[in-house]
Every structure is written in structure tokens, then in C-alpha cells.
Amino acid sequence: MGAVAVGSVADLARACPSCASPLEENRQAFVDTTILLTFLPLIMIGGFIWWLRRKARQLESPPQIAVPETLLQDIGPLPKKQ
Amino acid sequence: MPDDALGRPYQVPVKREPLLPNGVMGMLIFVATEVMFFSGLISAFVIGKSNAIGGWPPPGQPRLPVEETAFNTAALLASGVCLYFANRAFRKGAPRAKGLLLTSILLGGFFVVFQGAEWVALVGEGLTLTSGQLGGFFYLIVGTHAVHAVAGFAILLYTYRKLAHGDLSGFTFWPAQIFWYFVVGVWPVLYWLVYL
Amino acid sequence: MDVAKQGAARVGDDPLNGIEMAEAGSVTVDTHEAHGHEAHHEQSFWSKYVFSTDHKMIAMQYMFTGIVMALIGGYMSYAFRMQLAFPGQSVPGYGVVSQGEYNALVTNHGTIMIFWVAMPMLIAAFGNFLIPLMIGADDMVFPRINRLSYQIFLISAIVLIASFFVPGGGFGGAWTAYPPLSANAQYNLTPLGATFWIVAVALEFVAFLLGGINFITTLMNSRAPGMKMYDIPMVLWMIVIASILFMASVGPLIAGAVMLFMDQVVGTGFFDPNRGGDPILWQHLFWFFGHPEVYVVLLPAMGIVADIICTFARKKLFNYKLILFTVFATGIISFFVWAHHQFVAGIDPRMANVFTVTTLIISIPIAEMLFLYIATLYGGSIQLTTPMLWALAFIAEFLIGGVTGIFLGASGADIYFHDTYFVLAHFHYTFFPIAIIGFYAGITYWFPKMFGRMMNETLGKIHFWGTIIAFNCIFIPLFILGAAGQHRRIYNFQNFPDLAGLQDMRVFATGALIVMLVFQVVFLVNFVVSLIKGKPAGKNPWNANTLEWTTDSPPPHGNWPDGLPNCYRGPYEYSVPGRKEDYWPQNVPPDTAPAE
Numbered sequence: 001m002g003a004v005a006v007g008s009v010a011d012l013a014r015a016c017p018s019c020a021s022p023l024e025e026n027r028q029a030f031v032d033t034t035i036l037l038t039f040l041p042l043i044m045i046g047g048f049i050w051w052l053r054r055k056a057r058q059l060e061s062p063p064q065i066a067v068p069e070t071l072l073q074d075i076g077p078l079p080k081k082q
Numbered sequence: 083m084p085d086d087a088l089g090r091p092y093q094v095p096v097k098r099e100p101l102l103p104n105g106v107m108g109m110l111i112f113v114a115t116e117v118m119f120f121s122g123l124i125s126a127f128v129i130g131k132s133n134a135i136g137g138w139p140p141p142g143q144p145r146l147p148v149e150e151t152a153f154n155t156a157a158l159l160a161s162g163v164c165l166y167f168a169n170r171a172f173r174k175g176a177p178r179a180k181g182l183l184l185t186s187i188l189l190g191g192f193f194v195v196f197q198g199a200e201w202v203a204l205v206g207e208g209l210t211l212t213s214g215q216l217g218g219f220f221y222l223i224v225g226t227h228a229v230h231a232v233a234g235f236a237i238l239l240y241t242y243r244k245l246a247h248g249d250l251s252g253f254t255f256w257p258a259q260i261f262w263y264f265v266v267g268v269w270p271v272l273y274w275l276v277y278l
Numbered sequence: 279m280d281v282a283k284q285g286a287a288r289v290g291d292d293p294l295n296g297i298e299m300a301e302a303g304s305v306t307v308d309t310h311e312a313h314g315h316e317a318h319h320e321q322s323f324w325s326k327y328v329f330s331t332d333h334k335m336i337a338m339q340y341m342f343t344g345i346v347m348a349l350i351g352g353y354m355s356y357a358f359r360m361q362l363a364f365p366g367q368s369v370p371g372y373g374v375v376s377q378g379e380y381n382a383l384v385t386n387h388g389t390i391m392i393f394w395v396a397m398p399m400l401i402a403a404f405g406n407f408l409i410p411l412m413i414g415a416d417d418m419v420f421p422r423i424n425r426l427s428y429q430i431f432l433i434s435a436i437v438l439i440a441s442f443f444v445p446g447g448g449f450g451g452a453w454t455a456y457p458p459l460s461a462n463a464q465y466n467l468t469p470l471g472a473t474f475w476i477v478a479v480a481l482e483f484v485a486f487l488l489g490g491i492n493f494i495t496t497l498m499n500s501r502a503p504g505m506k507m508y509d510i511p512m513v514l515w516m517i518v519i520a521s522i523l524f525m526a527s528v529g530p531l532i533a534g535a536v537m538l539f540m541d542q543v544v545g546t547g548f549f550d551p552n553r554g555g556d557p558i559l560w561q562h563l564f565w566f567f568g569h570p571e572v573y574v575v576l577l578p579a580m581g582i583v584a585d586i587i588c589t590f591a592r593k594k595l596f597n598y599k600l601i602l603f604t605v606f607a608t609g610i611i612s613f614f615v616w617a618h619h620q621f622v623a624g625i626d627p628r629m630a631n632v633f634t635v636t637t638l639i640i641s642i643p644i645a646e647m648l649f650l651y652i653a654t655l656y657g658g659s660i661q662l663t664t665p666m667l668w669a670l671a672f673i674a675e676f677l678i679g680g681v682t683g684i685f686l687g688a689s690g691a692d693i694y695f696h697d698t699y700f701v702l703a704h705f706h707y708t709f710f711p712i713a714i715i716g717f718y719a720g721i722t723y724w725f726p727k728m729f730g731r732m733m734n735e736t737l738g739k740i741h742f743w744g745t746i747i748a749f750n751c752i753f754i755p756l757f758i759l760g761a762a763g764q765h766r767r768i769y770n771f772q773n774f775p776d777l778a779g780l781q782d783m784r785v786f787a788t789g790a791l792i793v794m795l796v797f798q799v800v801f802l803v804n805f806v807v808s809l810i811k812g813k814p815a816g817k818n819p820w821n822a823n824t825l826e827w828t829t830d831s832p833p834p835h836g837n838w839p840d841g842l843p844n845c846y847r848g849p850y851e852y853s854v855p856g857r858k859e860d861y862w863p864q865n866v867p868p869d870t871a872p873a874e
Binding site for chain 3: 100126211212
Binding site: 025026028029030032033036037040041044045048052055056059 | 101102110114117118121122124125128129131132133
């Protein structure tokens with residue numbers, strides 16, 4: 001709600017004549033390109049790091065050793081000593 | 083056994099393979115910078131367009147050749163696809179890698195030449211750098227892309243020469259491919275923004 | 279068995295150490311003489327000092343170029359401050375400063391100090407010198423690109439200096455180069471100077487772009503065996519994150535620079551409102567780079583300080599991981615704040631509100647980092663050496679810069695403070711700690727490694743106190759003047775009745791500036807004298823842990839001729855309980871006694 005208020009009353013609160021371009025399209029273009037320029041590098045860097053990490057995980061995951069299925073099963077109560 | 087600063091148990095150092103070869107990594111970083119460069123140009127174009135009074139494209143200016151460039155765009159995309167298959171053949175060591183790479187280079191060269199012819203025609207129609215915002219941005223953005231296309235073309239020619247001599251390694255070929263994919267990939271975006 | 283071999287190598291090394299040191303010293307001296315001693319080297323003078331691909335030599339080239347440019351920038355500040363203190367009078371050593379010259383001096387002072395001093399000295403010099411040495415590599419991964427980077431940088435510096443000697447003089451449109459002033463020769467009256475300026479700036483960016491590729495790739499791919507992500511010294515993390523920020527933000531500015539160049543030379547109208555262009559567009563493209571740039575130069579200085587306070591507090595860095603993640607957060611937020619430079623430029627008020635909030639948010643990670651540094655100091659056995667003094671001064675002075683930034687980040691307050699001397703004092707309180715204090719901290723700390731000799735502590739401390747006290751005396755009066763409404767970029771305040779009465783403070787600030795500049799002579803003397811006859815440093819004079827202290831000082835070509843080191847632990851294992859020594863170098867295997 002605060003964000004909506006900030007967005008809608010900003011023009012009124014800032015009573016300065018040069019604060020707004022008369023062209024609504026131009027104002028919107030600045031907002032759009034700001035969003036593009038801000039998020040594009042973050043997405044690129046984030047994506048690159050995520051991809052590298054995934055690659056690193058794949059390289060680092062320990063080699064799987066074949067373990068006989070019997071070892072993994074519950075062998076039940078220990079046999080009694082004789 | 084003493085642990086290190088973060089409480090991990092001591093391990094014998096193991097030299098790992100780098101995640102990416104140096105050349106590939108360096109080229110990826112460079113291409114990321116180039117993407118930002120082009121998004122700067124695109125942002126400037128969007129803002130320049132929004133300032134236009136009387137609609138875009140500005141009245142009284144020559145129209146951009148949309149259809150011819152669509153054909154040219156297809157040629158450039160085909161060049162990228164050829165390069166992809168050339169790489170697959172190269173990895174297998176197949177001899178058709180050479181032909182595919184050459185096709186890719188020729189298609190790239192065709193794109194550059196066709197673009198040049200288009201420019202000559204447009205200049206003849208009166209669209210120049212100083213004729214207005216459309217001309218300025220058109221030559222700026224498309225020209226910047228053309229410079230990259232020529233550079234990529236030269237790099238691919240170099241790899242072709244090495245391939246022909248049989249001493250091309252993946253560490254040269256992969257960065258060259260990344261650059262050419264960038265040149266190919268950024269073009270449809272520019273076409274869509276500037277021409278359409 | 280590996281351990282035994284290392285031990286033997288070390289014993290064998292020690293008697294030779296002194297001899298090597300003497301030789302190394304004489305080689306260093308040779309750099310300052312003519313070409314007469316070339317015969318001693320296997321490489322010629324040109325290939326060793328000028329066209330070298332050795333990362334250490336490139337670091338020196340960047341550093342000395344940066345020092346020369348810093349002297350030029352300091353001289354410019356002297357000339358225009360004298361004009362402000364004694365308007366219209368002839369400045370000793372310069373002459374009368376005309377109005378156009380005043381603009382050119384102010385513009386190029388800012389440009390030089392940020393792009394030709396802070397960037398080469400902090401990122402390029404320390405990055406080139408430290409990255410391979412601290413990760414245990416023999417060189418950068420792209421040595422020839424590295425050399426190309428310096429050559430382009432040198433050309434850019436020459437172009438910038440040349441801009442003063444072309445008809446019309448140097449560019450005078452402020453370092454931010456806002457059009458239409460910068461785009462039209464009929465407004466700025468420096469047709470050639472403006473073009474030279476933009477070409478120099480663009481070339482400089484290309485140089486650092488090439489350097490940045492090198493830094494990031496080297497840190498990723500060439501680390502010593504066993505050095506994991508959290509074993510990398512903090513200074514390297516920060517230099518590399520700064521490079522990433524630079525690479526991600528510089529593209530739009532290069533695009534803007536190309537457009538501005540075409541406006542100037544070809545006659546396009548990208549930024550000309552009369553022809554459908556948009557001058558605000560330049561401000562967006564400029565500050566999209568310009569604000570991350572602040573963090574690009576801040577982070578290396580923060581990293582240098584982190585390494586120094588750990589070494590001289592003999593303590594582990596307080597919460598390494600938290601600091602690292604804080605740096606990541608800073609990097610991410612730094613892309614959200616740039617439009618706070620344009621609160622009065624006529625941007626969309628909705629955007630101004632958002633950027634106010636983000637600007638206030640970015641002070642949180644920075645404050646957090648300073649708290650973590652102070653927590654590192656807490657309870658340590660602090661040694662007040664010269665580098666430590668500089669590091670502590672960085673924390674204190676940068677704090678003032680950060681706190682005054684809060685006023686400017688709030689868009690309401692900024693409408694009053696915008697373009698006053700308050701802004702000027704604020705960013706000098708950030709950039710001076712970053713570029714000058716950060717550099718002095720780094721050079722006094724790594725001088726023994728760079729040149730194999732210790733710097734003089736007494737001279738170092740005289741230089742420190744003279745610089746710090748004078749620095750505060752310059753800029754605290756400027757805060758007051760700014761709050762009184764004194765606008766930046768004004769040639770003579772005597773024409774303004776409300777401001778003319780504050781002349782005493784201007785004279786005081788100028789006097790303090792002269793004192794500070796004079797104290798820099800102490801540093802230069804200390805530098806040269808220590809270079810020639812300082813005490814030999816040995817491998818590890820500060821008992822530090824990181825890998826660069828395990829090779830000879832200065833490191834030979836290839837850094838570790840007997841084999842590259844391994845890494846077994848994090849970089850800040852100081853005062854570990856149960857060990858005889860209070861340090862534990864990264865390359866010592868865990869189950870052996872510490873070497874030396």
C-alpha cells in the first residue's frame with residue numbers, strides 16, 4: 001500500500017515544475033530502460049554463477065562406489081553368540 | 083587433526099581442473115560486457131524514440147528496408163546454425179567440419195556485404211547520420227553491430243585457416259564460436275527494435 | 279616426504295637469501311638509471327621494463343603511472359584552490375588562473391583522480407601484483423592481454439594530458455560531462471579538448487575491461503591446489519568483485535561515450551534537445567556506470583584494509599563468510615542506486631522515490647562491513663605500524679564520508695544540498711580514504727614484497743599524521759561552506775554577497791591543502807630512500823599468512839622458481855591456540871612445525 005501511495009502521490013508531493021517530462025511516453029521509456037539496465041547485469045551474473053556452481057557440483061560429487069544391496073538392507077537382530 | 087578457519091577437516095590439496103578453459107571464460111566475460119554495451123545503445127534508442135514528436139518512424143524520412151533485411155537476418159541465423167553443426171563435427175573429428183565452417187563464414191560475409199549495399203542505397207535516399215534521430219540511431223546501432231560482425235568474420239577466418247592446417251584446438255575454436263553466437267544472437271533483437 | 283623436501287629447500291635457501299636480496303636491490307636501482315646496465319640482464323631493458331608481460335612489472339607500470347597522474351591532479355587542485363582563496367591573483371608556480379582554465383583544471387582534477395589514479399592504483403596495480411602472488415600462480419592467465427591493457431591505459435593518459443595543449447585548452451565541462459555543454463563546442467569553447475577528453479576516457483575503459491577479464495579468469499582458474507573459495511584472501515575477492523561490477527556497468531557508458539563523441543565530431547544530435555535528442559539520457563548512461571564505479575574503487579580499498587587489520591591485530595577476520603556475502607549484497611544493490619545523482623535533473627518523481635529508498639539501504643551493508651572490521655580489531659594485540667595506521671584511518675574517515683552521504687541520499691534534502699560544497703566534501707571524504715589512504719595502506723604494507731626492502735617507519739608516521747590532519751582541515755570547512763549554500767563550479771565567490779564573507783574558511787582550506795601536498799614530499803623521499811637503502815625485508819617481515827609472503831622479496835620471474843605452493847587453510851589463521859607462533863601460513867602442511 002505504501003508503494004502504491006509513493007507511486008501515485010509522488011508528482012503532487014514534489015511540487016517542482018521541471019520534475020516531470022511533458023511526454024508521458026518519455027517518462028515511461030526512462031522507467032523501462034532503467035529496469036532493463038538494472039536487472040540485465042544482475043540476471044547475467046546470477047545466471048553465470050548459478051551455472052558455474054552447478055558445473056562445480058557435478059565435478060565435485062564423489063564417485064559412486066557400487067555397494068552390494070545386501071549391505072544396505074536391515075540385517076535384523078544380531079545373531080546370538082555361540 | 084587441526085581444522086581450518088571454517089571448521090572443515092584438513093584435506094590433502096587436490097588440483098582440480100578449471101571449470102571452464104581460460105579462453106572460454108574470458109570470452110564469456112567479454113561477451114557479457116558487450117551485451118551491456120548493446121543494451122546501453124538499445125536503451126538510448128528507446129528513449130530517443132519516445133521523444134519523437136509526430137510518431138515513429140519520423141515523417142519525411144526514408145523507410146528502412148524491412149523485407150530485404152528479414153532475408154539477410156535469415157542468412158545470419160543460418161550462419162550461426164552452420165557454426166553449431168561445424169562444432170559438433172569438429173568434436174567428433176569429422177572432415178565435414180571444414181565445409182560447415184566455410185559455409186558459416188560465407189553466410190556471415192554475405193550478411194556484411196548485403197548490409198553494406200543496403201547502407202549505400204539508404205544514403206542515396208537521404209538517410210544519413212545527421213539527417214535526424216532515425217538516421218543517427220540506425221547507423222549507430224547497425225554500424226556497431228556491423229563492426230562486431232566484421233571482427234567475428236575475421237576471427238572465424240582465422241580459425242578456418244588453422245583448421246585447414248589441421249592445428250585448430252578447441253581452446254581457440256570455442257571462444258571464437260561464443261563471439262559469433264553473440265553477433266548472431268544480438269541481431270534479431272536489433273532488427274526487431276530498429277526496423278520493425 | 280613432500281614436507282621433508284620443502285624443509286630442505288628452505289634450509290638451502292636461507293644462506294643465499296641475503297645475496298639474492300642484494301642483487302635484487304641493485305636491479306631495482308637500475309630501473310632509475312639509464313640503459314647502461316643492460317648487459318647484466320638476460321632480458322633487454324625494453325623487454326624487461328617496457329614491454330614486459332610479467333604481472334609484477336605491469337603492476338609497477340600502473341602504479342608509477344598512477345603516482346605521476348596523482349601528482350598532476352594534486353597540482354591542479356593546488357592551482358584552483360589558490361584561485362578560490364585569493365581570487366584573481368597570480369598563483370605561484372602556475373600564473374593567473376583564467377575562467378576557462380579554472381573549469382579545465384576542476385574538470386580534469388576530478389577525471390584524473392578517479393579514472394587515472396584510483397582505478398590504476400587500487401585495481402590495476404594491486405590487482406596485478408597481488409592476484410597471482412596470493413593465489414600461488416606464476417602469472418596471469420592472459421599475460422599479453424595484460425600488457426595490452428597497460429599500453430592502452432598509457433595511451434589514454436597521454437591523450438588526456440595532450441588535451442591541455444591543443445587549441446582551446448583542456449575540456450572544462452565538469453568530470454560528469456553533461457550535455458549539451460559537453461556536446462556543443464559553441465557552449466564549452468573547447469572543441470578539441472572535449473573530444474580528446476572523451477576519447478581518453480573511452481580508451482581508459484577499454485584498458486580496464488581487458489584487465490578485468492584477466493583478473494576474474496585468473497582468480498577462477500589459477501588458484502593453488504587446495505585453495506577453496508573461502509580460502510581466498512579478502513582483498514582478492516574484493517578486487518575481483520569490483521572488476522565484475524566494472525564489467526557489468528561500463529557497457530552503457532561506452533555506448534554513451536560513442537554517442538557523445540559522434541555528437542561532437544560528426545554532428546549527430548543524440549543529446550541535443552533542439553534536434554529531438556535527450557540530454558537526460560547521458561546522465562542515465564553516465565551514472566549507470568558512475569555509481570557502481572564508486573563501489574568499484576571502494577571494494578579494493580576495503581579489501582586491502584581487511585588484510586592489514588588481520589595481520590596487525592593478529593586476529594582472524596571476524597566472520598569471513600558474512601563479510602563476503604555483505605560484499606555480494608553491496609554489489610547487487612549498487613546497481614539500484616545510480617539515479618540518486620539526478621534528483622534535481624528532472625527525472626520521474628516515482629523513480630526518485632524508489633532510488634531514495636535503495637540509496638539509504640546500501641548504507642547498511644557498508645556499515646555492516648565497517649562493524650565487522652571493528653569486531654576484528656576488538657581484543658586483538660594491535661601493532662600500530664604505518665600500514666595499520668592507514669587502515670584504521672580508512673575506517674574512521676570513510677565513516678564520515680558514509681554518514682554525510684545519508685543526507686544526500688534522501689531526495690528531499692538533496693534538493694537543497696545538490697551541487698554544493700557539501701556534496702563535494704562528502705565525496706572527497708569517500709574518495710580520499712579510498713584512493714589515497716587505501717593506496718598508502720597498501721603500498722606501506724606490500725612495499726617489502728614489491729621491492730625487498732622495508733620502508734622507514736618514522737618517516738611513514740610523520741607522513742601519515744601530516745596527511746590525515748591536513749586532510750580533515752581541508753574538507754571540514756567545506757562541509758560548513760556547503761551547508762551555507764556555496765555552490766560548486768564557481769570561479770570567484772566574491773561576486774556573491776552572501777558567500778563573500780566566508781572567505782576565511784576558503785583560505786584555511788587552501789592552506790591545509792598546501793600543507794597536505796607538502797607532506798606528500800615526505801612519502802616520495804621515504805619511497806626513494808627506502809628503495810635504495812632500506813633494511814632488507816626478508817620473505818615475511820610482517821609474519822603474515824597469505825601465500826605472497828612465502829616467496830622471495832621481490833619475487834623472481836615466475837614467482838616460485840622451485841615450484842608453486844599448495845594451500846592448506848584460510849588466510850587469516852592468526853593466534854591459533856596451541857601453536858607456538860601466532861601465525862600459520864597458508865602453505866604449511868598441518869602436521870608439521872611452522873617453517874622459519
